[in-house]
Amino acid sequence: MARVAAIDCGTNSIRLLVADLTRRDDGSCWLRDVHREMRIVRLGEGVDATGRLAVAALMRTRDALADYALIARRKGAQRVRMVATSATRDASNRDEFFAMTENVLGVRAEVITGDEEARLSFTGAVGDLEPDDGPFLVADVGGGSTELVLGTWDGTQAAIKAARSVDIGCVRITERCLRGDPPTAEEIAAGRELTARILAEAFTAVPVGDARTWVGVAGTITTLSAVALGLAEYDADRTHLSRLSTDEIARTAQGLLAQSHDERAANPVIHPGRVDVIGGGALITQVLAEELRARADITQLLVSEHDILDGIALSLV
Numbered sequence: 618m619a620r621v622a623a624i625d626c627g628t629n630s631i632r633l634l635v636a637d638l639t640r641r642d643d644g645s646c647w648l649r650d651v652h653r654e655m656r657i658v659r660l661g662e663g664v665d666a667t668g669r670l671a672v673a674a675l676m677r678t679r680d681a682l683a684d685y686a687l688i689a690r691r692k693g694a695q696r697v698r699m700v701a702t703s704a705t706r707d708a709s710n711r712d713e714f715f716a717m718t719e720n721v722l723g724v725r726a727e728v729i730t731g732d733e734e735a736r737l738s739f740t741g742a743v744g745d746l747e748p749d750d751g752p753f754l755v756a757d758v759g760g761g762s763t764e765l766v767l768g769t770w771d772g773t774q775a776a777i778k779a780a781r782s783v784d785i786g787c788v789r790i791t792e793r794c795l796r797g798d799p800p801t802a803e804e805i806a807a808g809r810e811l812t813a814r815i816l817a818e819a820f821t822a823v824p825v826g827d828a829r830t831w832v833g834v835a836g837t838i839t840t841l842s843a844v845a846l847g848l849a850e851y852d853a854d855r856t857h858l859s860r861l862s863t864d865e866i867a868r869t870a871q872g873l874l875a876q877s878h879d880e881r882a883a884n885p886v887i888h889p890g891r892v893d894v895i896g897g898g899a900l901i902t903q904v905l906a907e908e909l910r911a912r913a914d915i916t917q918l919l920v921s922e923h924d925i926l927d928g929i930a931l932s933l934v
Contacts, residue, residue, distance in 0.1 A: 622694035623929035624685060626701045628661030628760025628788050630836060631678060633685045634926045635692045638934045648930060651692055656681045657890020661761050665789050670708045682721045696933045701726040702734050735764035735780035741927030742834045743770040754828035758837040758901050760788040765819045767828055781822035785815040787837050787898030795897050798878050805874055812904045826913045834924035837898030842920040843886035845869045851886045857922040863906045870899035
């Protein structure tokens, strides 16, 4: 058994998982959570417009990372891996970010490709699913990008058939299109058009028609599940492996897009750092649902609380 720490730094949030990894006799690995935490730091704020990581965003990320480093040490993590995704791939001053992470954490953050990001998300997402329900299409709607990955799972190993990351996420679409409070019908239509156009690249690369089960991971989709379920407070045990129909996704997205910032903020299941971008994430998820119904006759989303963070931890075995 080994205790490891995995850190996922995305466009909107930074997350920590400290876990114990045990290798079974058949070669598979068992992951047991020791500590799991998420903070909204909005590292990618303004990157789409300026091409640079903002000083304030770097400082927010540094503060969170300093706390994570302390937690990892106190919990006895023997190995640490930090992965940085969309925002840092796009920033002209990303060397400042890497210098900061190495100084605070003691290891240099890795900028992974979109395809590697998708592979790690898939590995984390399918670990507790029934192999016979595959092939699986795993979708991760992030802050700056959306990943689609198609593959199978035999109970021990994942086999990736195709993957693609495209530059549309809840922060990007909000900053580009959804500026009103609430957004206007024209802004929503522009957001739908932009999303469909960018996602078309992913659908060209990933044969979604081969999928039997659509699995959604990460904060946008788990938050949509909590909203759709009408939870009084966020409960990962309730959202994990919950199912949303295409119609439920549409109703939830339309409801969020019709609300003002204050109305969304009053919902206890929406993290304060997601309040201003959850409508954009919901819109992307709705477009995904519509496309998958048309292209693959998939009419249901399986929500997973396990994602790239679990994949990063498993990569440390």
